[in-house]
Amino acid sequence: xxxxxxxxxxxxxxxxLIASMIVLSLPMTQAGAESRYNDWExxxxxxxxxxxxxxxKLGPFRMNIAAGAAATPEYLGSDTIASKPLPLLDVNYxxxxxxxxxxxxxxxxxxxxxxxxxxxITFDFGRNAADxxxxxxxxxxxxxxxxxxxxxxxxxxWRFKGDIRKEIGGGHGGFLINGEAAWGSRWSKNASLILGMxxxxxxxxxxxxxxxxxxxxxxxxxxxYTPTGGFRDVNAYVQLVYDFTQAIYVATELRxxxxxxxxxxxxxxxxxxxxxxxxxxxxxx
Numbered sequence: 001x002x003x004x005x006x007x008x009x010x011x012x013x014x015x016x017l018i019a020s021m022i023v024l025s026l027p028m029t030q031a032g033a034e035s036r037y038n039d040w041e042x043x044x045x046x047x048x049x050x051x052x053x054x055x056x057k058l059g060p061f062r063m064n065i066a067a068g069a070a071a072t073p074e075y076l077g078s079d080t081i082a083s084k085p086l087p088l089l090d091v092n093y094x095x096x097x098x099x100x101x102x103x104x105x106x107x108x109x110x111x112x113x114x115x116x117x118x119x120x121i122t123f124d125f126g127r128n129a130a131d132x133x134x135x136x137x138x139x140x141x142x143x144x145x146x147x148x149x150x151x152x153x154x155x156x157x158w159r160f161k162g163d164i165r166k167e168i169g170g171g172h173g174g175f176l177i178n179g180e181a182a183w184g185s186r187w188s189k190n191a192s193l194i195l196g197m198x199x200x201x202x203x204x205x206x207x208x209x210x211x212x213x214x215x216x217x218x219x220x221x222x223x224x225y226t227p228t229g230g231f232r233d234v235n236a237y238v239q240l241v242y243d244f245t246q247a248i249y250v251a252t253e254l255r256x257x258x259x260x261x262x263x264x265x266x267x268x269x270x271x272x273x274x275x276x277x278x279x280x281x282x283x284x285x
Contacts, residue, residue: 060093060094061091062091062092063089063284063285064089064090064284065088065283065284066086066087066251066280066281066283067086067087067280067282068085068278069085069278069279070084070086070278071276073274074131074132075127075131075132075268076210076233076263077211077259077263077266077269077271077272078132078134078271079271079274080270088282095111096111104120104121104122104123105120106120107119107120114153114154115151115154116152117152119147119149120163121145121146121147122146122148123144123145123146124141124143124144124145124172126171127141127210135268136221137217137221137222138213138217139217141171141209142170143169143171144169144172144173145169146168147168148165149163151163157184157185158183158184159181159183160181161179161180162178162179162180163178164177172206172209172210173205173206174203174204174205174206174207175203175206176202176206176232177200178198178199179199180196180197180199181197182194182196183195183196190244191240191242192240192243194239194241195236196237196239197235198234198237199233199234199235200232200233202231202232202263204227206229206232207227207228207229207262207263210263210268211225211263211269212225212227222267222268225268227263227266228262229262230260230261230262230263231261232260232263233257233260234257234258234260235255235257236256238253238254239251239252239253240252248282248283250280250281250282251279251280251282252277252278252280253277254276254277255275255276256275257274258272258273
């Protein structure tokens with residue numbers, strides 16, 4: 001088994017991104033005590049409108065809609081980067097119920113100004129073997145429904161997130177745990193910079209679905225491989241959100257990801273380290 005530090009590309013990729021994050025944050029860290037912009041505004045800005053707000057044009061409803069494009073691997077572990085559409089819809093009712101293309105459908109059962117937590121339903125879109133030549137002969141992974149719990153907490157300039165998910169709808173059938181920490185600050189009156197890191201832990205069932213090769217499929221050009229659970233990946237990211245008005249914004253992101261342990265050792269992992277990027281324009285009301 002290879003550890004995180006064994007890969008030739010993993011450490012340099014994340015090291016470059018993390019170093020860039022530190023350099024970008026230094027001017028703002030130094031000026032943070034004198035900043036006239038509230039750090040809380042970062043986490044209630046366009047790309048992070050997740051907590052309750054005052055009534056707007058839609059009464060107790062808040063909405064955030066956006067469209068853009070993302071450059072991502074054809075599948076997790078592919079060395080082919082493809083351009084994909086990136087739609088976003090967030091609907092929040094009185095800070096209690098939410099529906100989101102990124103966060104799923106959930107209930108803020110426990111809700112304070114700096115904390116929210118509760119049950120949530122998310123969706124895993126699976127994997128189609130026809131999407132990449134390297135997946136030929138492997139079974140498709142169907143669309144799956146995941147149930148679980150989440151939390152999100154804000155401490156000064158920091159945001160901490162975590163969730164657990166169990167797939168129950170005929171997809172990968174596995175179990176995931178996600179953890180994330182991010183630091184954000186106003187770069188200017190209109191611009192917010194967010195730097196973060198995220199990791200995902202998978203169980204055996206998930207690992208076998210996405211990274212395993214059964215004996216019956218080994219004739220498709222892949223060696224038989226039966227992975228076990230462990231850390232799936234770790235990534236670091238930089239996000240920049242610019243508000244043209246209180247309603248219109250543009251959000252960009254650069255993310256460096258490295259596969260870990262059993263995921264990196266899979267014969268399906270053509271690349272165990274890669275960058276992804278996205279840009280979107282949105283409107284919130």
